[in-house]
Amino acid sequence: MHAFCDRSPGFNCQFPYVTYAPQGHGNRAVDPVIVAGAGPIGLTLALALARQDVPVVLFDETTGGDEPRLARTVVLRPDTAALLERLGCRATAGARPWTGWRTLRRRQLVRHVPLVPGPLFGAPPPAATEDGDGREGAPRDGVARDGSPRDGATRDGSPRGGEPEAPVSSPLHLPQHELTRALRATLAAIGDEDLVRIIPGTRVETVEQDARGVSVRTRGAQATWWRGSHLVGCDGPRSTVRKQLGVRFPGRTAVERHAVAALRADLPWPGEAVLHRSPPWRSIDAEVTARPLPHGVWRIDWLLPPGRDLVTPDALMVRVRDTLAGWCEETAIPYELLDTGVHTVHHRLARRWRVGRAFLAGDAAHLHGALGTQGLEEGLRDVGNLAWKLSLAWHHGASDALLDSYQAERRTAVAARLRTADQALPLVRAAGGWRAVRRTVLPGGTRGHDALLTDGHLGHGPLGAPPAYGRSPLAPAAPPEGSVTVGTPTGGPVADVRVTAPDGAVVRLWERLGRELLVVLVAPGTGVWDRRHWMRAGLMPRLAAAVSALPMRTELLVAEEYPGAPAHTVLLVRPDGHLAAALSGVRPAELYACADAARGGDTARGAEEHRDAEATARR
Incomplete structure (x- = not known):
């Protein structure tokens, strides 16, 4: 459905909107959220909003075609992979997680970090038996043939000066075009143009705002004016939305450059990722990284020396041949070259991420990627943080405190990541950098530069x-009375424990994120009792009454255990999976205050509401 109005004499402007009557808006029609840019971040945001019944208009500069580029990939950790799974995107279905991470220095294995499958992934295949030189039958994990530790490793294979590495959750590595295609397919499966409308061949040209919404003029296939409740610029490093908002984008150019090749070959570490520092081959630069992709494909990155020298095809082929020969101790290992490229890393951070009703996300808001960090993954975290706040604003209205918190939280987090990388770069990349890192106060620096790189x-x-x-x-302005310390700090991402819903379903906690607040009661022993008994016993009736009185839609869950949490701990979890509070027992007033703060409300105004909530809970 469309409405037309005159913005100036003789000019028709088109304001598409969806007729909706959400709670809190009466019967009036509400304009959709406009998302500019249909890359992975824009597509994910559109999908996240649609899953919460928020109508979206998505401007796609392309015509919907995605060029397959195996040299352009994305790494997903368990939290970002879980976000895609919750949204119904099956991009991770055919991929396999890494099974290990090997760090090499010249021809010596420094350490081998075992990886464990995340909650979304299956069990990893058996670990490889080759050592860092790729020689069959050689002892592994930093121990030489005579039983003595190799250079840089203790006798048990761990790095010198530290304990053996604890297993960490396995990342997932897949081509970016496969992620984009899966997101498009998921959006197409919604099949409701009143909920999601993708406008191909169209880009933003002009942005205007007022107190009630945003007006956007586009050019391309549909050159017209559009009306939206909010606008999110996901339109990349050269964002037109950012420029129209007058937001500066300071930073550094070409922090790192990598030559990249995607190839199919039989490397000696099946399923494992490899970081090789200072390889002994004359044609290779200071660092080589190999990361497995599905179907026997590898992405190999060579760190290039500073400068803007072109990487010729001949020079890249020399790197490929020498690297494979060095790792496999063969002069002519067979391989199939599938794709090549040069990846340049920039570090930039937008000054503002919110201007009125307009927001920035993904590469439009930040650029980074040095030392193994992932800009696209941080963009997915932008989506997880922003989507539930926009949904609350669209359905019920939201305070400036809630909408401002997107910039306060996400920009601060990305700025800290950039600051750490910028501090580490001159130390890690310099000659003798690992010794310099060990002498600094940089967080994690005492573990050496190899460990810092793999982080x-x-x-x-x-x-x-x-x-x-x-x-x-x-x-809340001050810790509420009855706060307890658990294994997750306040504001940190919660652990993905098993929980039981009121309907008796046993699921993972992360599966319930995204739409509403979660209240989790830690109640050991509930798993051995029939649900109909413990739902009416102990703390549950009073807690259920307190949850029903909260100022935001909330789901009540029960967990047998939670890391570091004593029995009868009550956890309040935000829709994006961050811990809002941990309380000892049922405290309706404190629980209400924390929930009100989590939605950006005024915690000072809650005295009377708190008393009402407590009275309701007691009844």
Whole structure:
């Protein structure tokens, strides 16, 4: 359905909207959210909003075709893979997680980090038996043939000066075009143009705002004016939305450059990723990374020296041949070259991520990727943070505190990631850098430069771990009475434990994220009792009454255990999976205050509402 109005004499402007009557808006029609840019971030945001019954108009500069590029890939950690799974995107269905991560220095194995499958992935195949030189039958994990430790490793194979690495969750590596295609297919399967409308061959030209919404003029296949409740610019590094908002995008250009090749070959570490520092081959630069893709394909990255020298096809082929020969100790290992390219890493951060009713996400808001960090994955975290807040604003209205919290949380988290990478780069890349890193106070630096580098690739440490919003504006001004300490810090991402829903379904906690607040009661022993008994016993009736009185839609769940949480702990979890509060027992007033803060409400105004909530719970 469309409406027409005159913005100026003799000019018709088209304002597409969906007739909706959500709670809190009476019977009036509400304009859709406009998303500019149909890359992985824009597609994911459109899908996340549609799953919450928010209508979306998505501007796609292309005509919907996606060029297959195996040299352009994305790494997903368990939290971002879980986001895609919740949205119904099956991009991860055919992919396999890495089974291990090997770090080599010249021809010596420094360490081997075992990886464990995340909650979404199956069991990994058996680990390889070759050592860092790729020689069959050689002892593995940093121990030489005579039983002595190799250079850089202790006798048990762990890095010198530290304990053996604990297993970490396995990342998932897949071509970016496969992710894009899966997202498009999922959106197409919705089959409701009143909910999701993709406009191909169209891009933003002009942005105007007022107190009630956003007007966007486009050019291309549909050059006209559009009306939306909010606008999100997911239109990449050269974002027109960002320029129209007058937002600066400072930073550094060409922080790192990599030559990239995707090829099919039989490497000596099936299923494992490899970081090789200072390889002994004259044609190879300071660092080589190999990461497995599905179907026996590998992506290999060579760190290029500083400068803008062109990488010729002949020079790239020399790198491929010498690297494969060095790893496999053969002069002519068979391989099939599938794709090549040069990847340039820039570090930039937009000054503002929200201007009125307009927001920035993904590459339009930040660029980074040095030392193994993943800009696209941070863009997916932007989506997880923003989607539920826009949904709340669209359906019920939202305070400025809630909408401002997107910039406060996400920009702070990405800025910390950029700052850590910028501090580490001159130390890690310099000659003798690992010794310099060990002398610094850089977080994680005492573990050596190899360990710091793998943090970004594996998704842990200061370069790779999912962010915690410890100083979020959505947290209460002071810790509520009865707060307890659990294994997750306030503002951190919750553990994916098994939970039981009121209908008796036993699921993973992350599966319930996205639409509403979650209240999780930690109640050991409930698994051995019939649900109909414990739902009417102990704390449950009072807690259920307190949950029903909260100012935002909330689901009540029960967990047998949660890391670091004593029995009868009550966890309040935000829709994006970050812990809002951990309370000891049922405390209706404190629970209400934390829920009100999580939705950006005024916690000071809640005294009377708190008393009403507590009275309701007691009844």
